[in-house]
Amino acid sequence: MADLNDVRALRALDTGHMLRLVGELPAQLRAGWRNASTVDLPADYRQAQRVLILGMGGSAIGGDLLRGLVADRCSLPVVVQRDYSLPAWAADPATKTLVIASSHSGNTEETLTAFAAARAAGARLIALTTGGELAARARAWGIPLLLYRYASPPRAALGYSFVSLLALLARLEFLPDPQADLEEAISLLEEMRPTLSEERLLSENPAKELAMSLVGRLPVIFGAGALTAVARRWKCQFNENGKTWALWEELPEADHNTVVGTSFPAEGIRRLTALFLADPQEEARMVLRRQATADLLSEAGIACEMLTARGRGLLARMFSLIFLGDYVSCYLALAQDADPTPIPPIDRLKALLAAAR
Numbered sequence: 001m002a003d004l005n006d007v008r009a010l011r012a013l014d015t016g017h018m019l020r021l022v023g024e025l026p027a028q029l030r031a032g033w034r035n036a037s038t039v040d041l042p043a044d045y046r047q048a049q050r051v052l053i054l055g056m057g058g059s060a061i062g063g064d065l066l067r068g069l070v071a072d073r074c075s076l077p078v079v080v081q082r083d084y085s086l087p088a089w090a091a092d093p094a095t096k097t098l099v100i101a102s103s104h105s106g107n108t109e110e111t112l113t114a115f116a117a118a119r120a121a122g123a124r125l126i127a128l129t130t131g132g133e134l135a136a137r138a139r140a141w142g143i144p145l146l147l148y149r150y151a152s153p154p155r156a157a158l159g160y161s162f163v164s165l166l167a168l169l170a171r172l173e174f175l176p177d178p179q180a181d182l183e184e185a186i187s188l189l190e191e192m193r194p195t196l197s198e199e200r201l202l203s204e205n206p207a208k209e210l211a212m213s214l215v216g217r218l219p220v221i222f223g224a225g226a227l228t229a230v231a232r233r234w235k236c237q238f239n240e241n242g243k244t245w246a247l248w249e250e251l252p253e254a255d256h257n258t259v260v261g262t263s264f265p266a267e268g269i270r271r272l273t274a275l276f277l278a279d280p281q282e283e284a285r286m287v288l289r290r291q292a293t294a295d296l297l298s299e300a301g302i303a304c305e306m307l308t309a310r311g312r313g314l315l316a317r318m319f320s321l322i323f324l325g326d327y328v329s330c331y332l333a334l335a336q337d338a339d340p341t342p343i344p345p346i347d348r349l350k351a352l353l354a355a356a357r
Contacts, residue, residue, distance in 0.1 A: 001215070002337050004208045010198050010334050016341025018241060019198055021156040022326045025319070026189040028159020032148060033182060035160070036167030039146045045124050046172050048098035051078045052090045053165065054111045054118070055102035058154030058240075061233050062162035063102060065322075066169070068226035069315060074175045084113040091121040099123040100168065102161055104154035106132020109353070128164050130157075153341065155240055158233075158322070181313040188316045189323050196327045207324055210305070211242075211331035217273045217303070219244070222293070224251040224286050227277045227309070230318055234275070234325040241329035241340040252289055259293060262300035273303045277321050280308055 002009055010019070053063035063080040070078065081087065090097045099118040103111045106129040115134070119125060119141060127138035128146045138145035146168070148160045163182065169175050195205060202208040219238055223231030231248040238246035249258050262269055274297050276290055294304040307324065309317035333340040 002334050004202045004205075004212065004331055004335055007198050013334055013337065013339055014330070014341070015339050016153075018156065018340040019327075019330050021152050022323075022330060023193055023197060025159045025323055025326070026186045026193070028150065028157065029163050029182060029186050029189075029319075032160040032163035033167055033179070035148050036146060036164050036171070039126075039144050039168075041126075041144055041168070041171060042124075045098060045126075046174075047096055048076065048124055048172070048174075049096040050076050050089075050098070051169065051174070052087070052097050052099045052118075052123075053078065053080045053102060054099060054114045055080065055161075056082050056108050056110050057236070058156070058158065059102045059104045059108065059111070059161055061155075061229070061236060062158060062165055063100075064229035064232060065158075065162050065318060066165045068229040069166070069318060070169065070175050071226070074169065076174055078169075081114060082110070084110045086114055086117045086121065090118065090123060093122040097123045098126070098172075100126045100128060100165065101134055102128045102165070103132065103134050104130055104157055104161065106130060106134035106136075108134075112137070126168065128161065128168075153240075153343070155237065178315065181315040184311060184313050185316040185319045188311050188320055192310075192320065192323055196324065207327035208331050210307075210324075211328045211335055213305075214244075214273055214328070214332055215335055216271070218246070218268075218271050219273050219275055220247045220249060221275045221277065222249045222251055222254060222290070223277045224290070225279065225282060226314055226318055227279055227321065230321050230325070231277055233322055234277075234329070237326055237329035238332065240343055240346075241326070242332035243336070243338045243340075244332060251286065251293065255289060255293055259296050262297065262302065270301055273305065276304065276306050278306050278308045279314075279317055281314075281317070 060082050067078045089095050101111050101115040125143040127134050129135050146164055150157045150160055196207045221231040221234040228250045235246045235248035238244050298304050310320040311317040330340045
């Protein structure tokens with residue numbers, strides 16, 4: 001097991017520089033916001049009646065976070081689709097759907113397939129990518145193309161993928177100007193970074209401490225409201241960066257099923273850790289429900305921990321937990337002598353699919 005206080009050893013093991021990429025999240029948010037002003041958007045796109053975001057994995061989670069953030073302020077519904085196909089309503093021109101394809105590489109086969117179907121259906125289209133086939137198609141089709149440049153795996157470019165979507169909806173006047181909230185979030189992340197970085201000792205670094213407590217355990221992340229998507233982000237980062245199995249649950253839904261599954265297998269239950277993502281500004285009833293859920297799980301022998309968001313605005317509170325979770329996922333891998341960046345199973349799966357064409 002690696003010593004998380006040995007900065008030189010951590011950097012030697014982190015060959016893809018994932019810790020550096022994680023630390024660049026606030027800079028990504030700022031650069032992505034500026035970059036989003038460069039694309040021309042047709043005036044009739046403001047007539048859209050709903051937004052459909054196409055994406056997979058690290059290119060889709062920005063859409064989930066956006067949906068959670070703007071649910072109470074966006075003038076039209078936002079839906080995220082992870083599939084080869086379109087919902088029937090999106091394929092109907094009468095619905096005036098705005099379809100945004102988000103693919104970091106530009107070569108995600110599910111996204112490309114669904115985007116082609118959206119074009120055939122006559123939807124309004126926007127492409128968000130660093131290049132690849134998606135960029136080539138956008139140029140050939142004469143549709144808005146929002147390009148960003150950032151050399152990283154998709155999951156490490158969340159700042160660009162998320163804030164690009166946020167900026168597009170703001171520019172189309174589907175939601176109020178979020179720039180003040182974004183600046184607060186960026187400032188908060190910059191304030192948090194020294195405490196979470198590899199230079200900070202384990203005893204003074206909450207991300208390192210949490211990672212060490214999760215070694216050899218199965219984390220289950222609970223979120224509610226806008227933090228539901230943040231819980232999903234934690235799960236995905238634990239999978240890809242941390243190389244560990246993880247699950248995510250949504251409250252209050254989990255109180256109608258998940259809390260009952262605490263009897264079998266008994267040996268498995270004892271290896272679980274429930275991580276509750278808490279928003280200090282949420283309604284009192286949800287605060288009560290979360291604590292009651294944690295009490296039930298604790299009585300069943302499950303370790304529980306509350307992680308409270310920071311910040312005034314919802315955007316800052318969401319990203320304070322995202323930032324913490326991203327660091328935890330890296331330290332979880334490094335603590336077990338694993339490099340956070342490589343994803344051999346996904347690479348192998350893509351090769352198998354390509355060979356079967």
